[in-house]
Amino acid sequence: MKVAVTGKGGVGKTTVAASLARCWRDLGHDVVAVDADPDANLAGTLGYRGPAIAPLVKLKALIEERVGGGEGWGGFLRMNPRVDDIPQEFGVMVDGVRLLVMGTIERGRRGCACPENILLREVLNHLMLGSRQHVVADMEAGIEHLGRRTAEGVDLMLVVVEPGWASLETAARVAELAGDLGIRRVQAVANKVSSDADLEFIRANLGGMPVLGTLPLDRELEIEARSGCVSRERPFYREMLRIATALTEPRTSEAVRESRIAGGTAQCHLNRPWPKHKY
Ligand SMILES: Nc1ncnc2c1ncn2[C@@H]1O[C@H](COP(=O)(O)OP(=O)(O)O)[C@@H](O)[C@H]1O
Ligand SMILES: [Mg+2]
Numbered sequence: 001m002k003v004a005v006t007g008k009g010g011v012g013k014t015t016v017a018a019s020l021a022r023c024w025r026d027l028g029h030d031v032v033a034v035d036a037d038p039d040a041n042l043a044g045t046l047g048y049r050g051p052a053i054a055p056l057v058k059l060k061a062l063i064e065e066r067v068g069g070g071e072g073w074g075g076f077l078r079m080n081p082r083v084d085d086i087p088q089e090f091g092v093m094v095d096g097v098r099l100l101v102m103g104t105i106e107r108g109r110r111g112c113a114c115p116e117n118i119l120l121r122e123v124l125n126h127l128m129l130g131s132r133q134h135v136v137a138d139m140e141a142g143i144e145h146l147g148r149r150t151a152e153g154v155d156l157m158l159v160v161v162e163p164g165w166a167s168l169e170t171a172a173r174v175a176e177l178a179g180d181l182g183i184r185r186v187q188a189v190a191n192k193v194s195s196d197a198d199l200e201f202i203r204a205n206l207g208g209m210p211v212l213g214t215l216p217l218d219r220e221l222e223i224e225a226r227s228g229c230v231s232r233e234r235p236f237y238r239e240m241l242r243i244a245t246a247l248t249e250p251r252t253s254e255a256v257r258e259s260r261i262a263g264g265t266a267q268c269h270l271n272r273p274w275p276k277h278k279y
Contacts (some may be wrong), residue, residue, distance in 0.1 A: 001247050002128045002153055004036075004146070004183075006139045007160035009057075011192040013037070015221065016160050017138035018045040019237065022230065023244035024134050025096040032087050032127060033097050034137040039106035042138045046094040047228030053092055055103025057116045062090070069115035077115060083122045084130065116204075121147055128153025134248070141170050143177050151181035156247070158212065161189045163198035169203045175209060183255035189243065192217040213243040222270065 014037070020233040021033040035042035035055075036195045043053055052268045056062075066081035091098040102120050110123035128150050140144070143157075157178045171188060178186045187210045191201045195218040203211060218236050230237065 001155050002135045002137075003156045003158050003247065004137045004139050004143070004154045005158045005160060006141055006143055006174050007169040008107045008141055008162075009039075011160045011162045011167045012215070013160050013241050014042055014045045014138050014217070015225070016158070016189060016191065016240070017136050018042055019230075019240040020158075020244055020247075021046065021097045022095060023237070023241045024136070024248070026241070027144065027234070027244060027248070030133045031097050032091065032123070032129060032131065032133045033094075033099045034065060034135060035099065035101045036124070036137045037140045039140070040101050040103070043092070043099055043101065044228070045225065046097060046099060048092070048099070048159070049228055053101050055101040055159075056086070056090060056120060057103030057105060059090070062086075062278075063115045063119050067115040067118045077113060077118060079113075079118060081119065081122055083119065083126045086123050087127065087131070087133075090232060093103045097266065109204070121150065124150045125153070130264070143174060143181070146181060148181060151178075151183050154183050155185060157183045157186045159186060160186050160191050161202055162190070162192040163194075165205070169211065172207060175207075187212040187229045189215060191215045211244070213239050215239050255268050 004018065005013050007013050009205060017033065021031050022029045033042055033046065034260050052239065066078065066083065068077050069075070087100055091100045100123070105117055105120065125147070129152065157174070159171045159174050161171050175186045188206055189212050190199055190207060193199050193202070193214050199214055220234065221236055224230055
């Protein structure tokens with residue numbers, strides 16, 4: 001199962017991505033967690049407290065060895081470098097999860113055929129299309145740079161929302177982008193929910209996007225996050241475990257049933273309650 005977690009800044013993407021990785025690990029699966037957000041903090045959220053992890057984009061020697069582009073290469077770039085060993089070699093084990101930090105590509109260079117970009121794209125392609133492990137990628141809200149080919153491998157775009165307009169507007173935009181990229185399954189997870197009214201507000205303004213799960217607002221989570229130690233007893237973890245289980249047992253999962261009933265694709269956004277021109 002390959003899941004890309006996205007949504008507005010601050011909604012809980014990293015918390016959800018870390019928790020999904022941890023739950024899959026607890027269920028006995030082999031998991032790769034990818035930090036694809038330039039504002040990388042998945043490692044810390046997974047409980048890592050060691051020295052800063054060098055992101056792939058900064059590993060100049062590796063990039064030059066695999067892709068080329070350095071001095072003496074005469075501008076020659078290998079477009080399909082070997083990358084299948086990179087998660088194993090350069091991923092850091094955190095709490096039983098293999099974590100790969102991608103790093104930031106300068107804004108102006110996004111989409112360019114620079115060596116760093118080629119390497120990141122190929123690693124993501126490999127993870128999404130060629131690896132047998134479960135993959136959860138912590139993305140930023142802007143997913144425009146996700147290549148079409150990588151997107152083909154994404155089984156689920158999980159959009160984290162909270163009970164507030166801004167995150168719901170972002171969700172609509174992300175769903176549209178995901179649809180353009182050919183990602184067929186786009187579902188939401190409602191986070192920081194503290195009442196039925198919160199959940200009703202979210203459901204009423206998601207334009208029909210299926211809600212895969214509802215995570216409670218829980219102050220203790222932030223306190224736990226400071227120490228990096230996570231209690232398996234909290235309702236947040238239990239709901240994430242239910243989601244993680246549902247995602248890996250699609251035949252019987254409520255999630256899939258719900259998504260079938262609701263259409264289960266980005267197209268459900270055609271009915272969203274706000275005008276298209278806003279986006
Ligand atoms: N359900 C929740 N209840 C309380 N705090 C939460 C919850 N989910 C996330 N948070 C807190 O909200 C903040 C932002 O979460 P984070 O996962 O970093 O968001 P994002 O990655 O979307 O920017 C963090 O301090 C996190 O501990
Ligand atoms: Mg984050």
